[in-house]
Amino acid sequence: MSKKQPNKFDNQDRSLSLVTNKSHSPTPPIQNPEDIPLTDFAPSTMSTSELLADDYENESGEEYMRLYHQDRKKRWLYKTKRFFHKLWIGPEEPRDDYAPRISKLEFLEELPVKFNTNVPLLYRRVLLTIYLVFWFGLCYSILIPYLTVPPSSSDPSTPLIHSLTCSSSREFWNGKNAACGLNGDSCPEIVKHSGDNDVVIRCPALCDRGSWTYSLIPIGDQRIKYRGYFIGGGDKVVSKIEDTQLTNPYRADSYPCGAAVHAGLISPFWGGCARLSYKSKNQPYFESAKGHYGVDDSIGFKSFFKSSFYFKKLKLASETFHQCHDPRIVILMINILLGLPVVYLASGATVYWVINVVGFWTICLATDPPIVVDATDPQGFASLISLGLERFLPTCSILYILWHSSTKRTLSEPASPDEKFSYLSRVLLWYPLFWLGVLNNVSFDRLPVDRLTISDLKEQSGALLAVSAIIVTISICAVIQAYKIWLSGRFRKYLRVYSIFVLGLVLLAQIPGLSLRVHHYILAMLLIPGCATRGRTALMFQGILLGLFLSGASRWGLAAIAETITSLKRDDPLGKIFPPIFTAYDSGSGVLQWQLVPENATSVAAAYNKYSSISLLINDIEYFVSDNISSLDLKSLLTNTTAPFYDSLQDTLRNGIKDGNGDIPLYIRIGRKIPNTMVYSDFSNAAILRWPSGILTLPLPGLT
Known part of the structure; x- marks a missing residue:
């Protein structure tokens, strides 16, 4: 022994x-x-x-x-x-095992193996080609007519049908503040061009969220952002103007498609057509109303506005409409269902390229197109295809790198027959989460998180909680995947790689004049290499990250990782040229005074001299423009019988919503303007004038 x-x-x-x-x-x-x-x-x-x-x-x-x-x-x-x-x-014996097979479904696990073994490669390629041609032809026959054939009516007297986006259209309303010019004469342009108060519109699907405004829009003394932009309306008609009327009036600057969804006339799933009519008579007030399809209640406005519209019956007599409904949901379901056999039976490389190409063009043409095509414009569809091709080539280059750096290891079948590959795990884990990422505009975009900036997070209710949940989820997934990388014996390699990533982001954040913007497509590109393992977690993480990458690349393009501060403001106030500041109001004489140049203005005096005209808004419409003055007899302006808003003011005093003192609110904002142009500075927040008592409440600090 x-x-x-x-x-x-x-x-x-x-x-x-x-x-x-x-x-x-x-x-x-x-x-x-x-x-x-x-x-x-x-x-x-x-x-x-x-x-x-x-x-x-x-x-x-x-x-x-x-x-x-x-x-x-x-x-x-x-x-x-x-x-x-x-x-x-690392471990003494590194391992990176494939996802285990589902033992209770062993027959289904073996079916792809038998198919690939018994069917020769040439026959499989021919079969795949025929299948893809059928798939393309089916989607083409459904989608292309909607994009290229204008909507029409059986009645030749029906006005031209306008294809709109879910949000604003300059053809209907030019924009906020003084964008419609003095007395609002430039809006709504559609009525001036058509010569008819009735307008038929076609709206795309998903306008329940697509009608949100992501830039600040002032409505009286309210600051509207991160919600649907429709004012007044509702399907509970208080007083009918005509028998075919279906809703109360909406303020004319409301987003038409968003208002149609709010009124329940257009489905957010299928889109559709609607007929609206503009009122020539001013509306004295707009009450908030409950919305349909889960959208927000409309915004209330307690004073008069220059113009409004209401919805009426679309079909008059036996009239019928064609090409109104949006087929994007049908295209989405077809692509998801027809992709299942490819994911189940094909090789990893075939699955990767076929599904990613389908996902890219599904986003571009159906679920979240970068531009909405007006079928009456011959160049509309061509422009969409051109924009898609512009983004498709660099997307394919990035997909090629991601395949060789990460996804090839996860999706490819084992070379040795002794190793078992779970085809069902690819179908049940990778594929559904891939489409969840592709549908980012109806999944993650509906979380109360717009952009990861402090200002945006403060403006959205629930944003901090949502961001905290996202960070915790990403952290847990990162720890899980880091452990998988460690088990495979490659921890040191990936630690070096991600240290370089983090250092690069830190350096980019230090560039003066730029702000770091890690878009969701960039986040996916950074995280996918860390998912270069086999197993169920890698399948899940790669699926959702690839979908998010395609969502960003197809819809928004390869946006810069560092953007200027001005571009991040979108259409929010820039704060470069400050408006005058209201200082005093004499209720007896009716004289309103303001300070021309704010004390804290950082711009040079020459810039303010350039903006030498003063613009005064009453109820969000420009009604007064004058040269460099510091006061105005507001009482004389409001009692002037020749003023363009005088009749509206008197009608509101008779029929509007009054407070306990018998007053109605008037919302007054002030800004600067370059003479004889449509170039304006920021405007002030609204001062509230109680009329006719003449009590003025000065505005809160801030810009609009």
């Missing part, structure tokens, strides 16, 4: 003790734990209590406690060092 070898750990562990037994012979010098090679350690056969009892059997009191805690600290340092050493080196 071989002689029993002593346990190394027993001798070395006793050498760690700082205590010597005084009754025994002198012991060898104490060895520093840091000098002990980690490979020399083996698990001890003695328990901790036995070791401590043996080391400290002749010690007592304070000396015992001091030595005990000193030894425990050394043990903790050793364990910490051993942990990081093992973390850096």
